Amino acid sequence: MKVELFVPCFVDQLYPDTAFSTVKLLEKAGCNVHYNTEQTCCGQPAFNAGFWDDAKKIGSKFLNEFSEDSVIVTPSASCTGMVRNYYSDLFTNTVLHNKCRAVQGNIYELSDFLVNILQYEYFGAELEGRAVYHDSCNALRECKIKDEPRRLLENVHGLELLNMPDNETCCGFGGTFAVKFAAISSAMAQQKVDHALSVNAEYIISTDASCLLQLQGYIDKQQIPLKTMHLADVLAGGWGNV
Structure with a gap:
């Protein structure tokens, strides 16, 4: 195709x-x-x-x-x-x-x-660790995407996919929202990170780079042992070059 x-x-x-x-x-x-x-x-x-x-x-x-x-x-x-x-x-x-x-x-x-x-769910990807998947507002509400990323992540070797509390809550980015309402935006990021930590996650994975930037910014500022990753980078890891 x-x-x-x-x-x-x-x-x-x-x-x-x-x-x-x-x-x-x-x-x-x-x-x-x-x-x-x-x-x-x-x-x-x-x-x-x-x-x-x-x-x-x-x-x-x-x-x-x-x-x-x-x-x-x-x-x-x-x-x-x-x-x-x-x-x-x-x-x-x-x-x-x-x-x-x-x-x-x-x-x-x-x-x-x-x-x-394509009905293609297995890439032979590998990532050792515990992860939560963050539903971006756009994926969940505008594109109706929920199960698809999870099905792909369930086929990643070594990855334990955990359920995060209040998973459908916004991360606080929202484009200009993060600039105009910085304090609220930061508090929303903190809440999302705290929920990931509550289940002992090591990674937060999502479909949207904007959410990852928002969360990684808070993580880095607070020096929290968490890492954000885009779904594509997870799926492309561990099986060499094409």
């Missing part, structure tokens, strides 16, 4: 290894991966901040960089949710209306694509 890869700006700038892990996983699952080097952002930061005209410009660029006939896969439920759910607000009854609808039906978050489309 031909797959077009979308690397979110957050991943591109802060977690580039996650992008390479995504390619590694897709190729092992039998996909022919294409990457358009002109791609940048889906427009979500501008959209969430209320700059819809700017979001529309960025979204138009996104739509023109991907084929309406190809499957698009991204290691971000946040960006997937933006395109699927909010591009309609920007492009309904515009010249890009039909292209928008086609792309909205073709974009997938990585775990959703692997489990539900």
Whole structure:
């Protein structure tokens, strides 16, 4: 299957290894991966901040960089949710209306694509330790992704997947929320980390790099013995190069 890869700006700038892990996983699952080097952002930061005209410009660029006939896969439920759910607000009854609808039906978050489309759950990954999975708000509420990451993690050798209290509670990032309401955001991160520690977890794993940045920032500041990891990096570990 031909797959077009979308690397979110957050991943591109802060977690580039996650992008390479995504390619590694897709190729092992039998996909022919294409990457358009002109791609940048889906427009979500501008959209969430209320700059819809700017979001529309960025979204138009996104739509023109991907084929309406190809499957698009991204290691971000946040960006997937933006395109699927909010591009309609920007492009309904515009010249890009039909292209928008086609792309909205073709974009997938990585775990959703692997489990539900390719039906590929075992990569031979290895990670020794105890971990909790954090449901990002975008994955759980906008993309309806819950079981897929857990099914993939259950097939990781050496990993004990634990249940974390209040797992569906937000980590406190929320884009500009973390800037405008820093004290509340930090308290929410603390709560999430405390819940992970309560079950003696060593790792917090998620589908969204933004959540991981939020939590790792708090962990580093408090010098807590925890590590955050993106699902793609976990699944790509322990089985060598493709």
